Amino acid sequence: MSIPPVPPRRKHLMDPANPRPATRQSMSMSSVQRWVMSVLAVTTIGHFAAGLVIAAVFLDRGTGSQVGLDVIAGVVGVMGVAAGFMIHQKSPLTPWLVLGLLPAAVGLYFIL
Incomplete structure (x- = not known):
């Protein structure tokens, strides 16, 4: 009895x-920790800024108070984006800071 020939291995298996x-280098533990911390900081501060915008929209004291609270939300949003860059030890002065003004711009749309 003869042994059947072994078929060649398929390259895609x-x-x-x-x-x-x-082919890819794995990330170090400190790099992963830095990314997790920056994502948590930016999303937490972003949610706080969005909460300030929602509070400004439903405020019944007048347009001046609403705009003031919305401006504070814009400052908080910009600080959140800057915090993400500072966690990665990058300069916080970047065009990406405009992204922090997005909740405040949406709030101004609903207020005015």
């Missing part, structure tokens, strides 16, 4: 005995 070499 995984071979546990011969894994492909890794």
